[in-house]
Amino acid sequence: MTAGTGGGAVTAGTAAEGRFAVRRWSRTASVAAAGSVVAVAALAGVPYYAGTSAEQPLVTLFCLVALASLWNLMAGFAGLTSFGQQAYLGAGAYALYAAASMGLDPFAAIPLAAAAAGVLSLPVSFAVLRLSGGHFAVATWVLAEILRLAVTLAPSAGGNTGVSLPGVSGYDALLRQALTYWWALAVAVCSVAGVYALARSRFGLDARAVHSDPVAAASAGVAVGRTRRWAYCLSAFGTGAVGAVLFANTLYTQPGSVFGVQHSVAMMFMVVIGGIGTIEGPILGALVFFALQQALSGYGPWYLVLLGAAGIAITLFAPRGLWGSLAAPRGWSLFPIGHHISGTS
Amino acid sequence: MNWVGAVVQGVLVGGWYALAACGLSLTFGIMRLVNIAHGDLAVCGAYLTLVLSSALGLPVGYTLPLVLPIAFAIGVALHLLLFGRALRGGPLAPVLVTFGLSVMIENLLVAGLSADPRSLDAGRLALAGVRVTAFGSVITLSWLRIAGFLTALAVLGGLHLLLARTSFGRLVRATSDDLDTARLVGVRVRPVFATVAGIAVATAALAGVFLGMTATFDPYAGGLSLIFAFEAVVIGGLGSLWGTLLGGVTIGLVQQLAAQWDVQYTVLAVHLLFFAVLAVRPQGFFPASEPEAA
16 A cells, blocks of 8 residues: 555565566556647647537537546445435536626636535535445435425526526627637546546545445545545535536526436446446546437437446446456556556566 | 324325335345335336226226236346346445436336326225314315325334244344355345345335325336435334334425425425434434344
């Protein structure tokens, strides 16, 4: 646990068999990191050379990537399966509405909306983290239902009919869409990079220990409650940002849809199918989900039956997901988070 | 409106919550399975009754001898196909698998039977009521609600006797207490768990039938049913059947009392009570003193 917290290779000593080294980084990882920077730079330029027709689907994709990574932060690393992240999606959207109604610039207020979701999650975490497993999952869902009902019953928040985002009329349509696009890209990049950084830190080690065996982790000195609380609150913060960006994108939000459990279905599906507990998996899962959504959403209920069946089949028969099944046997790791021990003699 | 009436109605409605919740409590108490699809299976019971009673031309009540065994068989099959594997697949697998099942059930119902709200025709029972005078106020009680409450009591009592007094119950308790030791002394765990899953789904289907007779249902009604059932389990205390009854009655009371104030706030009041219990008394009000109380 002490070796290799920095990066690069650490020569860890002489065992009877010979010398061995603990590595966290690799040439593939350097290439992947450099490639990601280039890809993000290329994507950041899309409003200049591709226009709004490319922006719209990419905003959706970026939001999916962010949601999947943030759900994975809880489920894949801290072992918390939430079915209530739509609570923070809605909290972010309605916080943005409140901020914009008070005259703040909607795009400048997106971090505020995220912070509002994060602040809300802290007291909530003290209640829901008393439970674990399936009980935790349903309790978080209840929170989303509470917020949905509260917004529906509040005429000042638009009630059941929903609200439009104020303060955007001053923006030129092209600029507004470009700003939304950049915000979506920023939220996706920050979510993925943030989860990557967290997973490689001491927190990541603690979280995976808590995930594998909370009792053993606690006895080894890991602060189980604090680790789970961080994962839950950071995930809520990021999900709040996604909610605000989605609201800025559609300019309209309604309690019935933003607080719907279908968002959790999507998050679970993306993470499970892509590969739970990896950095690459949720990104791949978001791409698969996005493609399926574009191709099959016309089939209505059958499309969701397929998602449910795929989620079950992958969980039972290929629990490492697409990325894990492809990468693990071949030793691929674009964004390494574990430690790799190899002989050096 | 009168408060005495609200209290009596609340207790009767609470019986339904307990009936919806007891299967959830049972599978968690015995095999540590939180079945996210429990509410959807209840709704399936309502649809199954609807289809059978219209296909056979029978009143709702007469289809129960068919519906309950079918539901039991579905529960056994689900355990053998999914739940058993999921329970061996690590801590996240049961949650993910039953959530996937819930999504599948809801959308299969939409695809096969449309999303229109339905209800079950309870016949003469639906409108019949009894007028009672208590504490100087006249209360009208529906026979259907009374029947639902008595059914819940009978189911919970039956489950209690089954677990406490029969040799099958002894196997269940032994398995629940210590899986490995039970195996070691020759308990065949799979059939025991499959039977428990069958019983849980049958009680869910029964709750679904009462739901269908007292209210409308649609394919998405499973989510809210699960949440209410789950709240009854947590408020009552995890893993305790009698706690689940008291949890159900608590929910019924809060709902009916909130309705006295404003009907819009009934569901919200129940959810807020649940969060308050979770924050203040997470073990619930009547936790199982021993695991065998299941």
